[in-house]
Amino acid sequence: MTTPSPFYLDCDTGIDDALALAYLLASPFACVKGIGTVSGNVSAAVGARNTLDLLALASSDDVPVALGAHDPLAGSFNGGAPWVHGENGIGGVSLPTAAASVAEESAAEMLVRLAHSYPGTLRVVAIGPLTNIAEALRLEPALPSLVVSVTVMGGAALAPGNITPVAEANIWHDPEAAALVLAADWDVTLVPLDVTMASVLEETHRQSLLASSSRVAQVLGEMLGYYFRFYEDIYGRPCSAMHDPLAAALAVGAVKASVAPVVRAAVDTSEGAGRGQTICDLRGLYAGYPPVAGARCRVVLSLEEDFAPHLVETLLTLERAGQPVPVG
Ligand code: BDR
Numbered sequence: 001m002t003t004p005s006p007f008y009l010d011c012d013t014g015i016d017d018a019l020a021l022a023y024l025l026a027s028p029f030a031c032v033k034g035i036g037t038v039s040g041n042v043s044a045a046v047g048a049r050n051t052l053d054l055l056a057l058a059s060s061d062d063v064p065v066a067l068g069a070h071d072p073l074a075g076s077f078n079g080g081a082p083w084v085h086g087e088n089g090i091g092g093v094s095l096p097t098a099a100a101s102v103a104e105e106s107a108a109e110m111l112v113r114l115a116h117s118y119p120g121t122l123r124v125v126a127i128g129p130l131t132n133i134a135e136a137l138r139l140e141p142a143l144p145s146l147v148v149s150v151t152v153m154g155g156a157a158l159a160p161g162n163i164t165p166v167a168e169a170n171i172w173h174d175p176e177a178a179a180l181v182l183a184a185d186w187d188v189t190l191v192p193l194d195v196t197m198a199s200v201l202e203e204t205h206r207q208s209l210l211a212s213s214s215r216v217a218q219v220l221g222e223m224l225g226y227y228f229r230f231y232e233d234i235y236g237r238p239c240s241a242m243h244d245p246l247a248a249a250l251a252v253g254a255v256k257a258s259v260a261p262v263v264r265a266a267v268d269t270s271e272g273a274g275r276g277q278t279i280c281d282l283r284g285l286y287a288g289y290p291p292v293a294g295a296r297c298r299v300v301l302s303l304e305e306d307f308a309p310h311l312v313e314t315l316l317t318l319e320r321a322g323q324p325v326p327v328g
């Protein structure tokens with residue numbers, strides 16, 4: 001029997017963030033020790049509200065939630081992406097309000113505390129802008145030696161961006177923070193649009209969630225209805241990309257990359273057309289990606305297997321673990 005690893009999740013909850021959170025709660029390989037929120041899809045405060053409510057619905061209200069940065073390191077929060085995630089961030093789905101409230105510590109303080117509590121074993125999964133992670137690096141310069149892995153959903157290596165032609169949302173919302181995180185003295189696994197846009201959840205998968213007796217799975221299916229409408233314009237059918245849950249599954253180790261070179265990566269923090277671009281040095285492509293001295297960023301470009309069946313199968317285990325409640 002494998003002992004679950006301790007996880008810190010940093011998110012901007014967000015429909016696909018909700019999927020990632022539920023996935024980590026359902027995974028037998030993960031034990032979520034704390035969650036920090038950051039402004040991105042919604043404000044950090046709305047993200048915290050959504051996170052608390054989801055945790056309560058999943059009977060996991062013992063997991064502490066810390067409010068993180070409202071604004072990026074430079075500039076101000078731009079108001080989020082209601083056309084993708086809905087005004088409330090979770091596709092207009094209304095959840096019962098949890099009794100729990102946010103922790104007294106900030107998200108960055110929580111990450112530092114957990115890194116000291118679980119030295120050498122804490123896994124960090126960042127699925128929103130990287131402001132809190134950059135702040136934690138400032139608070140505790142030894143952070144890289146304390147955590148065992150850092151997995152970031154973000155960037156576009158060879159694929160186009162989703163905010164600008166070259167910039168992906170999580171990086172674009174706070175390029176300065178992303179640059180600090182990629183330059184820190186740790187190995188980062190980057191899960192960019194190259195692989196998340198190629199991992200698609202279909203209507204049949206959504207129907208499986210809606211048909212579950214777990215209320216958590218049902219509400220995820222309901223939220224996905226909103227998300228699918230946004231992605232219909234991109235894929236030409238009702239379905240969605242799976243950004244954040246894929247990063248969670250790769251961090252857990254339940255999903256394996258087939259191509260994931262370790263390369264040098266930087267972030268464009270200029271004010272020009274390239275702002276927010278992740279510049280991954282993939283020039284080793286034609287030589288089968290030979291090792292690069294000093295490279296620290298593992299860029300996931302493809303997977304061994306289709307991710308959607310594993311995601312749905314894992315989420316449906318909430319049916320057995322959670323409290324089934326009647327629909328309606
Ligand atoms: C990322 O941006 C957000 O909209 C999603 O939650 C995901 O983390 C995809 O670019």
Ligand code: CA
Pocket residue numbers: 011012013014016017040041127128244
């Ligand atoms: Ca997110």
